[in-house]
Amino acid sequence: xxxxxxxxxxxxxxxxxxxxxxxxxxxxxxxxxxxxxxxxxxxxxxxxxxxxxxxxxxxxxxxxxxxxxxxxxxxxxxxxxxxxxxxxxxxxxxxxxxxxxxxxxxxxxxxxxxxxxxxxxxxxxxxxxxxxxxxxxxxxxxxxxxxxxxxxxxxxxxxxxxxxxxxxxxxxxxxxxxxxxxxxxxxxxxxxxxxxxxxxxxxxxxxxxxxxxxxxxxx
Amino acid sequence: xxxxxxxxxxxxxxxxxxxxxxxxxxxxxxxxxxxxxxxxxxxxxxxxxxxxxxxxxxxxxxxxxxxxxxxxxxxxxxxxxxxxxxxxxxxxxxxxxxxxxxxxxxxxxxxxxxxxxxxxxxxxxxxxxxxxxxxxxxxxxxxxxxxxxxxxxxxxxxxxxxxxxxxxxxxxxxxxxxxxxxxxxxxxxxxxxxxxxxxxxxxxxxxxxxxxxxxxxxxxxxx
Numbered sequence: 001x002x003x004x005x006x007x008x009x010x011x012x013x014x015x016x017x018x019x020x021x022x023x024x025x026x027x028x029x030x031x032x033x034x035x036x037x038x039x040x041x042x043x044x045x046x047x048x049x050x051x052x053x054x055x056x057x058x059x060x061x062x063x064x065x066x067x068x069x070x071x072x073x074x075x076x077x078x079x080x081x082x083x084x085x086x087x088x089x090x091x092x093x094x095x096x097x098x099x100x101x102x103x104x105x106x107x108x109x110x111x112x113x114x115x116x117x118x119x120x121x122x123x124x125x126x127x128x129x130x131x132x133x134x135x136x137x138x139x140x141x142x143x144x145x146x147x148x149x150x151x152x153x154x155x156x157x158x159x160x161x162x163x164x165x166x167x168x169x170x171x172x173x174x175x176x177x178x179x180x181x182x183x184x185x186x187x188x189x190x191x192x193x194x195x196x197x198x199x200x201x202x203x204x205x206x207x208x209x210x211x212x213x214x215x216x217x218x219x
Numbered sequence: 220x221x222x223x224x225x226x227x228x229x230x231x232x233x234x235x236x237x238x239x240x241x242x243x244x245x246x247x248x249x250x251x252x253x254x255x256x257x258x259x260x261x262x263x264x265x266x267x268x269x270x271x272x273x274x275x276x277x278x279x280x281x282x283x284x285x286x287x288x289x290x291x292x293x294x295x296x297x298x299x300x301x302x303x304x305x306x307x308x309x310x311x312x313x314x315x316x317x318x319x320x321x322x323x324x325x326x327x328x329x330x331x332x333x334x335x336x337x338x339x340x341x342x343x344x345x346x347x348x349x350x351x352x353x354x355x356x357x358x359x360x361x362x363x364x365x366x367x368x369x370x371x372x373x374x375x376x377x378x379x380x381x382x383x384x385x386x387x388x389x390x391x392x393x394x395x396x397x398x399x400x401x402x403x404x405x406x407x408x409x410x411x412x413x414x415x416x417x418x419x420x421x422x423x424x425x426x427x428x429x430x431x432x433x434x435x436x437x438x439x440x441x442x
Contacts, residue, residue, distance in 0.1 A: 039366070046366045049358075080396035081344075081351035089396060196341070196354035200403055201369035204391040 007133035011126075012143055014150065019098045023091070024155035024217035025148055029205035032212075037160040041170050044152050048145060048177050050199035054082045055092075055123045056144040057185040057194040060137045062127035064189040066112040072124055078191035079121050085203040087210035089121070091219040096122040099129065107132035138186040145178035158216060227429070228257030240268035240306060242275030249282045252289040252318075257429050265296040265325075268336060270303030278307040285318035285381075292321045292425050294418075297373075297409045299327040300336030300360065312344035312380065314352065319381035319428060320344075321421040325409050326374045328360060335360045335372065344380055344399075352380055352397040371405035375412035379421050382428060390414035 014020045030043060058079040065072055083089050099122060103113050110132040116125060130140040153167045188194065209219060222230040240246065252258045268277055285291060300306050312320060328335030337360035344352040359367055368374060384400035393401040406412035
């Protein structure tokens with residue numbers, strides 16, 4: 001029996017072959033439109049309060065559905081209605097596909113993972129992996145929040161002239177907000193309760209980035 | 220106030236008792252469009268929410284029920300949240316089969332030279348059988364930082380539900396998973412924030428759909 005700590009570390013590890021290095025969490029278009037290095041912590045906070053909150057809550061509700069034998073369709077519909085940007089939905093599904101490929105190799109006998117449809121969102125695939133790993137809802141929500149903060153941090157180091165230790169400090173400083181997010185969404189069980197916090201500027205960045213050819217990151 | 224009506228629809232102007240919101244005000248607007256009917260709502264002027272120095276809030280609740288094959292075109296005028304105002308704005312839309320909505324909204328955070336007021340806005344649209352179509356909560360204004368709107372003071376939005384808007388190039392285009400399109404512009408002045416070409420395209424689209432589906436007398440009128 002492996003400890004939940006180790007399994008959580010495994011799923012949070014950017015060295016997993018899940019194409020995490022292709023993602024900037026919309027930081028690249030934000031920087032292209034003038035976001036300065038000093039604004040990165042505010043950018044992280046905004047994501048945690050909006051799009052990442054939606055993703056974490058979706059994952060938690062999907063985990064509940066998987067553990068109670070409920071269909072995931074309503075969860076996917078609720079997530080899609082809360083993700084108005086087609087570019088952001090496409091990115092989530094691309095990331096979901098990469099994660100699903102890995103998860104079905106790691107846990108080939110897990111029914112939840114085997115039951116996922118093509119085109120499942122990343123949040124739902126992550127929930128299935130968390131189910132296989134035996135993680136609880138709060139750990140899953142922390143995983144979503146932490147991964148988002150680290151994605152922005154790693155991208156910031158490629159896009160902006162920053163000291164890596166300074167960025168690590170920003171990640172550390174964002175962790176209490178990740179904990180608060182996890183505490184807020186962990187009790188959720190029904191799709192209708194998934195928060196719908198939007199961020200028009202982030203959505204605009206995602207859409208403009210999807211059509212540009214000058215980019216380091218796919219999204 | 221009814222501006223005009225004919226066999227298949229009506230044009231109605233919303234005339235509020237006062238186009239202003241003060242602390243403690245709770246405005247409730249319910250729009251019901253019957254099966255096959257077509258309603259156009261116009262506003263003679265924008266709405267201004269003034270500073271709420273007593274610490275109170277105001278609310279603005281709109282509920283829209285669209286019966287099968289009905290349509291609503293609502294040309295909203297600027298909704299201004301002055302510095303010091305706190306407003307909860309909620310829009311709930313229920314679309315039956317083949318129902319369509321074209322909605323223009325212009326949110327202005329603070330009058331010229333002011334800091335933004337505080338606005339918590341919920342938009343919740345569902346289709347037949349309650350399937351979610353679009354759910355969005357926005358918290359904007361001084362208390363929430365200004366990055367969500369990229370520091371912009373005005374957000375113009377054209378929302379089309381039940382149909383997809385033809386290609387336009389005057390704002391961020393969000394094609395929803397369900398049938399529907401949102402086009403949005405962030406700017407510093409109302410007259411540049413509105414995606415005008417998208418709005419014209421939305422109205423044109425609604426006219427075309429109504430013309431092509433006009434095959435029976437509407438069974439109900441908008442009220």
